[in-house]
Amino acid sequence: MKVTVGPAQYIRNLDLLNEAGTYIKNFGKSAALIGGHTSLGIVEDSxxxxLSLVGASLLPSIWYGGESSETNINRLAEQLKSQNIDVLIGTGGGKAIDTVKAVAYKLNKPLVVIPTIAATCAAATPISILYSDEGEFIGIGRESKAPELVLVDSTIILKAPVRFLIAGIGDTLAKWFETRATIQKAEPNALNQTAIAIAAQVYKTLLQIGHEAIQSVESQSLTKAFEDVVDAIILVSGSVSGYGGDDCRTxxxxxxxxxxTIFPECHQTYHGEIVAFGILAQLCLESKTEELTDLIQYYKEIGLPFTLEQMGIKELTQQQWKKLGEITVTIEDMANMPFEVTPEMVIEAVQQADEIGKESLSVPL
Structure with missing residues (x-):
């Protein structure tokens, strides 16, 4: 049995980047920084x-390429393999971090991750989500490594647009609903029972203080609720699949x-926002529509989408619906459901969730 629960070390603090070199130097004296344009602009100078204060050096920063794709991963690995680098530093959101995790695996280098938004648990998992160069989902990459160190600067996360935190809540909510489904196929053991308990607690935490954490960002005031939700999104949710393994997957x-993601209309909608709608559709697949009302009310309270139109999809042709159903059932995540799912079931569930969502638009908070 092999278990990778998450990063070896996780540190969160205000203005943490000012002392980042103290931690990074433990992995060597030369580093390469890879990330998104915005994130590089935020973290590189600090x-x-x-690093210079502790006698270490940083190569010129490198843009990760915009998508967590094989093209970008291979390009970066080729670019860096001949460089004198002791440690890789990945910064940004989920796609940037997943890209660098795969590059670190290929180069067999220590990895430090500095998330600049709390939108996914990418910083705490040993897998990379792979996309085409155009942004369509391809699959889950296992040739990826969990970071040796995750540095979370609370100041940076607090200053990020609030929509990222909301999307992170949406992505993290799915841990409970998906783990509850996938564990039905597993024989109970210490690890997967721990995972489902963590997932339940994370869900409870988000329902209780998610809105307060969002208000913290809106008012730019650091609160315990904000810090707890950041930890839940980035670290704790990643440990669910870490402990549960294949028994507790998406x-x-x-x-x-x-x-x-096959529809370009929703490419401006964040990962966690689309996942949040996916939860509603999954509940329809499971014939658990009675849970939708309260969940949609929570979505309305914090600003998550609950209709297709809210994600930019105004109308689909019969052929597009057919394609959605056919592609969705080929995604390996769907095989983790405790029953076989057909394309027709997917179409019906998405349409039903959308219809319930549209009906909820007229219901006051």
Whole structure:
């Protein structure tokens, strides 16, 4: 049995980047920084200065390429393999971090991750979600490594647009609904029972203080609720699949997310926002529509989408519906559901969730 629960070390603090070099130097004296354009602009100067203070150096920063794709992963690995680098540093959101995790695996280098938004648990998992160069979901990459160190600067996360935190809540909510479904196929043991308990607690935490954490970002005031939700999104949710392994993987919600990425209209909708809608569709697949009302009310309270139109999809042709159903059932996440799912079931579930969502638009908070 092999278990990779998450990163070896996780540190969160205010203005943490000012002392990042103190931690990064433990992995060597030369580093390469890879990430998104915005994230590089936020962190590079602080990291370079902090490293110089401890006698370490930083190569010129590198843009990750815009998608967590094989093209970008291979390009970066080829670009860096001849460089004198002791440690890789990945920064940004989920796609940037997943890209660097795969590059670190290929180069067999230590990895430090500095998320600049709390939108996914990518920083705490040993897998990479792979997309085409155009942004369509391809699959889950196992040739990826869990970071040796995750540095979370609370100041940076607090200053990020609030929509990222809302999307992170949406993605993290799915841990409970998907783990509850996938574990039905597993024989109970210490690890998967721990995973489902963590998933339940994370769900409870988000329902209780998610809105307060969002208000913290809107008012730019650091609160315990904000810090707890950040930890829940980035670290704790990643440990669910870490402990549960194949017994507690993503399922219908993420499969439906992946299917919806075939439509360019929703490419401006964040991962966690689409996953949140995927939860609603998964509940319809499971004939648990009685849970939708309360969940949609929570979505309305914090700003998550609950209709297709809210994600930019105004109308689909019969052929597009057919394609959505056919592609969604090929996503490996869907195989984790405790029953066989057909394309027709996917179409019906998405349409039903959308209809319930549209009916909820007229219901006051």
């Amino acid at each position: 990291i370079r200065k902090s 399922a219908g919600a993420h499969a439906i997310y992946s299917g919806l």
